[in-house]
Amino acid sequence: MDDALDFHHPWLSGNDSLGRPRRLASLQNSRGPGGIPLNTGHSISVMGIALARGANPGDLTGLAPDARYVTAEFFNRAQADVPFRHIFDAAGFLAENNVEIINMSWSWWVGGINLSYNGDAFNSNLMADYLAYARNVVCVVAVNQFQSHDRPTAPGSSRNVITVGGLDDSMERAWALQDHGPTLDGRSKPDLLGNNAAGAVSLSPEWRNGIPATTDIDGTSFAAPFVTGAAAQMLDFAKHTPGNRPRDHRLIKAILMTSATKVQDADGSIWSSSESQPLDNEQGAGVIDLQRVHEIYQALPQSPGNVPVPGYTFTTLTGTATNATSGRHIFRLGSPQETNCLLDITLVWDRPTRWQDLNQNFRIDSADIFSLDPQNTQDNLDLVLLRDGIPIHASRSTVDNVEHIHLNHLQPGQYELQVERLPVANSGPGEAYALAWHSTAPWIDENRRIEIARSTNTVQITFQTDTNSGTSYQLESMTTLRPTPQWTPIKTPAPRPLDSLRSQFNLPLTPEPQRFYRLIWHPDNQ
Template structure:
């Protein structure tokens, strides 16, 4: 058990560039199929997203319309910059971020246009903060006001990524105790420092890098692994180059309600917006919205992307020994698990939860019973898998962080946050009862495996192994996805449908 209770002064910058005019087509949401998933998962109704940033200009057309249930887009707002009084956005950064998440302007619809926005202003007019307490106060405000999702498109300018400063502890506590969904940026490379910086070093949330303008690979300026304590970050990547964003100076530039911007600051809100969609769907369909579940389903649903070198992403460290494919650093240094995809997320999440034992080829489980030390939990896929298809599996558990109130009965930066050593779980894939692949990181609370199926007649199963677990079993979430071979009856039906469609087409062409 270890404790940290002070915030250190630091000069902090936010990585972004905003152009003076609209330079890019609004393609990012379409590319990650967030517009399609919005029709399937939902548009964020009933979800509150906390934007901890430079403020929000609620007079912008992106936020002036009511939600479908008649609520204002403005859920709550407060300023935490000591020498300023307004929650309005002078720098333009927070307004831009918020529009990607939740714009309901018909001319530029965000990922979750029906979500409400909590505005915690923590950045000054120069788009920075001189004291971590500003950000800590904004986090506390959002948590005290029950924000479902926190988006932090900001970070320290200097190296600070061991996961144990006050901001990281507050965020990990909020995720652990309050089930808050936390999204942070990996950061932009500056001063030749390429690694992620706090709060991009959190354990219990999403850390997001950015891709290039054509969405094909990780941008060279996106910060990457490792944290100072050797963990894999980012968790995943999203579009963050030439992104259409709301212009906070719209009152004076009538022809330019929207600008274009780039930076990891604008990748993170793509993830926050997808989360808002997912939370609405989960609540409406009585599915778990645990942040462990959202993390494994979104990370397992990513698409492969090229890293900064132009090569297809791969785990940082992997090898085959004794016939067992072994991953010790499970994510890509640049891309994490890959680029987010809304339709894949729906396909991964919507099938629902399966307990241990026999499971379908696509699904997930929130296992709150947990796994004890030197024991395992197993999931046996109940159908043969298609030859040469991919089996993807992702495992997540939380770092435990507790809070001791300072006596005022509200969450704030004067509380004491205590973190505990992380339990160590391993992920294994078995074929006919024999281990063929394993993800065995000793530092991360994410394990991930992706393998190609080489035997369509084999029985595949997934195993969560308690490598080093304390006295209490460790709760976890796991998601898996594979292509099952259709049963003969299904094949007959598909063939009949195909023949019918062909006959109709032939008649039409006669």
């Protein structure tokens, strides 16, 4: 969604690996010679970073070279002789074509500047928030760089989008020229950094003159498509890999932010946050790391209770934390095997936004408006990390719809995460949220320890009960570990609950001099 895309470029054309045309549909001008589009200088270099598929060794290849795409022109950067198109008509065309990701490498709004600074401009901020909230579109937005503004503008100031900044040419610091938070209402932006915003390499609008690619293009416009391409890879992975991985935009955002590695701010200062400010104002959560993304997303979703590290969940929290029986989810991580390691956690939820179809034609177009719903306001969720039952770190912003924790040099102990829902008027009975966590060291879940005791006639095997109601257990045994372990399932009655946290198998004593046991648990019948 930008100016026109010159999809005739050979690295954007052709079919995908399944033989389908890569370009699904286009809403843009064709006023150039031979029907080629005018007004193409920006979009081709932006989307080449995500979509390019070079034909020969050394050609440029983007992050999602097999992705299919839809183009919608509304921004006339070149001031070309092309028809005006309302931003809502472009958004409606994309929605009708069921796009899953929209790259927004631009800034545009109508109305007062403070609405743009606050993320409340209805014609781009609320439109983008609605597309994420109600249509489950991953909206990736450049934070932009305006000499006349010192903070993010619409739609980069939106809440439900992924706002992206970039690195300078050292690839170690946030780009000094980009806009950054806090927003006028005190929120952290950007959410993360894509890649370089100074000296990027991508497709050239001069490709017909024998210049297929270009270098040294500057702007956060060219950092955003790194995140767009990464999100496309994630959605493709979820669709074509066994397992029921959620593809919700909140989860995509949470995992990408959790993957991020911390760099330096433009002046060389280190990444910083506070309990009330979850992200660094210049770099957000840091620079995306696709290796870490895969480490998190390759696992299956978790439920509250004992969880592996890394991991994630997408679930709904009901009630409020003022009630001892609701309003709080607990995730027990276990303990790190190394103390010199990192732990990153991100919590994401939405601000509800509504579309008003004023002309009642059931499509988003220029006659419509977007607004907030006074009967469904933004929730306030907190994120707390505990060690051995004692809170050691928290992210408690009262204005953001993101919480983030970054810790290094972890101390030994049992760690757990708590997601808490605080009372907010007119926020409804519950809130859907995504939570992702990652560490640079392996973790041990001490709660999985098995205790074995022997009496005269029986063997008692006691273990921690998983809080997932659908968990099933299988006990196996063998008499020797060499040369090759041969585990045999034991047919036993269901384990006997000892209390709310422990259960026990009772087995008859066998005559062998030694016997090994292992317990396998299957959460939610997976």
